[in-house]
Amino acid sequence: MTNFINILKEQIKVELEDMAGAGRLPAGLDLDRVAVDPPRDPAHGDVATNAALVLAKPAGLKPRALAEELAGRLARRAGVSAAEVAGPGFVNLRLDDPFWHARLRDILRAGPAYGDSGVGRGVVVNVEYVSANPTGPMHVGHGRGAVVGDALAALLEKAGHTVTREYYVNDAGAQVDALAWSSYFRYLEALGATISPETFAGLCPGGELQYRGEYLIPVGQELVQKYGDSLARRGEDGEWEGKAAEEWLAPLRAVAVARMMALIRDDLAALGVRHDLFTSERELVEGGAVERAVEALKARGLVYTGVLEAPKGKVPEDWEPRPQMLFRATQFGDDVDRPLQKSDGSWTYFATDIAYHHDKFRRGFKAMINVWGADHGGYVKRMQAAVKAITGGEGALDVKLCQLVSLLRGGEPVRMSKRAGTFVTLREVIDEVGRDVVRFIMLTRRNDAPLDFDLDRVMEQSRENPVFYVQYAHARCRSALRHARALFAADELSPERLAEAAPVARLTDPGELALIKHMAGWPRVVESAAEAHEPHRVAFYLYDLAAAFHGLWTRGMDDATLRFIDAADRDRTAARLALVQAVATVIASGLRIMGVTPVEEMR
């Protein structure tokens, strides 16, 4: 257990139980509401508990009297230098220097595993993210979801969860058909046909040529290689419309989807994002998963045929009431019951999505997290309702909605238009600023807050740029350790050796102790961020840690006695190098969750 707060919480509970045993408190008090936290204001000590406030009423005692007794007991504990009653009945604990020195050794001994937690032990969780439609390259918005999902998965792993990272491939449905048609246009082009986009669009269902990007040109070429002109001849026969199209569209669809997924996988690789599993919607549907899911719902009496009211406000033009197969979503907190079938009898996307989540549950996942774009917000309730229903209440779905990313350059919005060909892809951004920058920036805002991504600002070397600031702190640590090689052998500087041999008791400067305290808070950050499913907290923590470290470093520029390396005092230098090594360890540990490389030097 590396979270020192938990250690103290245990001690406090022991004291409370002891007080109950001594008749000072009623037996059997509920201690769940007893909180132990570091206070915001350092003047209130290192740790505070509200135990007396929470227990006063059920115990029939005055908060301050209860607090006095608890404080008196805690003050005798090792490591506690002072226990004071403050305010309405808080007990503030001050921990002595040796306590903090021991925490520093903890960090060095644990190394990269420092901050690992057991709160998620035994919890198997599925994190689904990206799931961009295979209809083109990824854009910046997809990139945000990719980073948030990937970092969340890593965070949960650090907190002890068993995580599967999953991508849902929407390779069925109208969008993919539209992709196939658009690919057919490129196919005809590759054959040398001179048909204009407008003429061709008239032949497409809906009269629209949806995907005009050049990335489909290689798809057309591949189709020619594979099928020669055989697909075109079918067209001449006038069999483009109706069901006949369904048959000859299949190879187009298959080739196009495969190509698009290859494109997307390349983009993901460039971002350093990986998935354990790609699940195909088409395979799921063809395998009968939808029927299976609907049967499961029917068995619970949650499916019926009914007529929905027209939505208020914006009513679709062709709205008409008609009976549909509906899922009783209202029984699980949704606002209306939701259709499972379209009017032509095929399944709605919702139905296949229920099947998909049913499938996840059948694969053993009770905890599911989906990372979606904010435009899917209206879909969350029904999906959570469906998961609750189809898992008999055993499964739970959390959805993280990612708000829009606005690309800026020097404070000015980057104009993007697919039509004008000025659309900026994720890949272009990665190529310009680098993977690490993209990943870090995507985590500098809560997922549900809009994000400004300024391509100029993120390359600045200043405190305003968190990527630089955190990287620089790590690089400075490494730099100090390299300089220390003038005084120490390499193996003397290893975290293990420093943990055992460095006289860390020499660290008495308030700035040094403050840094240790900050690092001691890392396991708690991991746990709370994992519990809240909020990876951005890691970025903010690292920024604060970097600030504390830079502050100490800078003081050494004015006051030589505070510099980390002092050739005249090997012992003190070793102690400070232990501190520096620990900072590097914690920063690297946090960056690892974010998927950002901790650099050795700034260039």
Add this chain to the structure above:
RNA sequence: GCGCCCGUAGCUCAGUUGGAUAGAGCGCUGCCCUCCGGAGGCAGAGGUCAGGGGUUCGAAUCCCUUCGGGCGCGCCA
């Protein structure tokens, strides 16, 4: 019309499973440094946590309500 998200310093944002005097960066004001372990330091001003009501020993945080912004609302995924 309904649902979800959001509203915190001049600006951009943290802090929300209830804790004490609400924080950071930028900007602003004043002082210091001009250093090579390069790519500053210190201090200060600045807030009705959108408004109102409620629950609580205690509310930015929970509940209700009003206002303001974003997203969504059968046969798109």
